[in-house]
Amino acid sequence: MGGPLFRQLLADNTSAHWLSALLAASVFLVVLYFLRGVVLRRLQRLAGNTDTLIDDFLVEVLSATRVLLASVVSLYIASLFLELPTGLQKIVDRTVIGLMLLQCGFWATRGLDFWLRHRFAQGDVNETGAREMTRSLLSFLGRVVLWSLVALLILDNLGLNVTALIASLGIGGIAVALAVQxxxxxxxxxxxxxxxxxxxxxxxxxxxxxxxxxxxxxxxxxxxxxxxxxxxxxxxxxxxxxxxxxxxxMQERRVVFAIGVTYDTAEPALKTIPDLIRQAIEAQTAARFDRAHFKGFGAFSLDFEAVYYVREPDYNVYMDAQQAINLQLVRDFAERGIGFAFPTQTLHIASAPTLTDMAQGAENRPSPASDQATAS
Incomplete structure (x- = not known):
């Protein structure tokens, strides 16, 4: 089919037609890129001097103009100076409209990215990761919806029944959704x-x-x-x-730690332990003291429990503070003779009978003969 159409195209157009078409395409392409460059430079200067987003948006969108699509439009301008067969004219019209829809898709995609970047560029510095994550997901979904719409418009331009296609996709979509749920x-x-x-x-x-x-x-x-x-x-x-x-x-890290001292610790020393713990905690700038108490009697220790808050959520800050508190308590306890408890077990053994006691018990025991006499 392309052979007869091409021969008819050559037969219906003279060299003057071809020269006019070539000149029109060249002039259009040159003028288009000249205007594009001038407009972009002016918009960029305007965007640098103003705080509005409209000029920035236009610069971003115009930057997405594709060279190939501009060339296709110039060729369409050239076709207006030629006598095209009906079938070829229809093909050219549909091709140009399809490519223009494709270019509109590029413009819309660039505009969507610009809007999302501006929308999620402002906010708390600590939420940068959240904004970037949301922006990337919305950008992907927006691209899927946008290019799906462009594809449907292109298919409709090519003469396909888009309504029937969407209906068939809807029925098939149910089966696909069940398979990929x-x-x-x-x-x-x-x-x-x-x-x-x-x-x-x-x-x-x-x-x-x-x-x-x-x-x-x-x-x-x-x-x-x-x-x-x-x-x-x-x-x-x-x-x-x-x-x-x-x-x-976390705004603050709550820390609970326990220590145990030996059972032979005197009562006056026991009373000073909560104060020693409090002083050790308050000496740390990153810590805030909450409480310290004599909690109870353990299996081998007298147990104390303390609670404090680390003002920063960083785990390293917490460990540095806990290490300093532990070292301070070791020094304070050593100065006061307070011993830390460790697992111990005391075994109490009853006193065993000596050999003398066993001999005396044997002498005092009655003989079997006396037992018989007593019984008779």
């Missing part, structure tokens, strides 16, 4: 994570007995870098069903 569950779970934000990239969390720092939140899985350096991969759906502890969102 686990994947869809993870997809909706990722949306829930993006909207509700139980954790974000950079948070240190524990899931059951696993712990690590969140590295990536995807459409199906989330990845955590474990303490040992390994990467732990969770299904998003299973992750939301678990009990998650987010340690990065």
């Amino acid at each position: 686990n994947i869809l569950g993870d997809l909706f779970a990722s949306l829930s994570i993006a909207i509700d934000k139980p954790f974000v990239i950079g948070d240190f969390i524990t899931v059951d007995d696993l712990m690590g720092t969140v590295e990536h939140v995807g459409l199906k899985t989330s990845r955590i870098r474990g303490l040992g350096g390994e990467q732990i991969v969770f299904s998003n759906n299973d992750l939301l069903k678990s009990r998650i502890r987010n340690y990065k969102r």
Whole structure:
């Protein structure tokens, strides 16, 4: 079919037609790129001098103009100077409209990315990971919806029955949804994570007995870098069903620790121990004292319990404070002669009879003959 159409195209057009078409395409292409450059430069200068977003948005969108699509439009302008067969004219019209829809898709995608970047660029510095995670998920979903719409418009431009296609896809979609329900569950779970934000990239969390720092939140899985350096991969759906502890969102860390002293510690020394613990805790700038008490009587120690708060959630800060408190208590107890208890057990043995006692017992024991006489 292409052969007869091409021969008819050559027969219906003279060299003047071809020269006019070539000149029109060249002029249009040059003018288009000249105007594009001038407009972009002016918009960029305007964007640098103003705080409005409209000029920035226009610069971003115009930057997405593709060279190939501009060339196709110039060729369409050239076709207006030629006598095209009916069949070829229809093909050209549909091709140009389809490519223009494709270019509109590029513009819309760039505009969507610009809006999402601006929308999630502002906020608390501590929520940067949450904003980036939400932006990436919304950008992906927006692209899927946008390009699906562009594909449907292109198919409709090509003459396909889009209504019947959508209906058939709807029926088939039910079967596909049943087959991939686990994947869809993870997809909706990722949306829930993006909207509700139980954790974000950079948070240190524990899931059951696993712990690590969140590295990536995807459409199906989330990845955590474990303490040992390994990467732990969770299904998003299973992750939301678990009990998650987010340690990065702690404002303070509550610490409970216990010490035990020996049972031979005198009462005056026992009374000073809570004060010694309080002084050791208050000496740490990162710690806030809560309480210290003589808790009870252990199996081998007199038990004291203390509670304090670390003003920072960092685990290293907590360990540094606890180490300093322990060292201070060791020094204070040594100065006052207070001993730390350790597991001990005292065995009490009743006094055993001596050889003299055993001999005297034997002498005082009646003989068998006397026992018989007494019985008669």
